[in-house]
Amino acid sequence: MPAVALSTLAPGEVAVIVAIHTEEPLHQRLLAMGFRTGKQIELIRRARFSGPLQVRIGTTDILLRRNEAAKISVRRP
DSSP: OOOOGGGGOOTOEEEEEEEEEOHHHHHHHHHTOOTTTOEEEEEEOOOTTOEEEEETTTTTTEEOOOOHHHTTTOOOO
């Protein structure tokens, strides 16, 4: 199955991170929060009006801007 942007997942969908295409400061921040290639990620909910996405990695919930989520490639299982 081809990789898609994290921002395209529907709430409740689970995927695996395959790549992170961000600038260095954001890339380091994402790595510190647990965003690593091969990790499973679940989209919990989408805020209305182009608001942030709530994602779960392991037991940690994180809010991401949609433009940041669009730079994270994931693959559905």
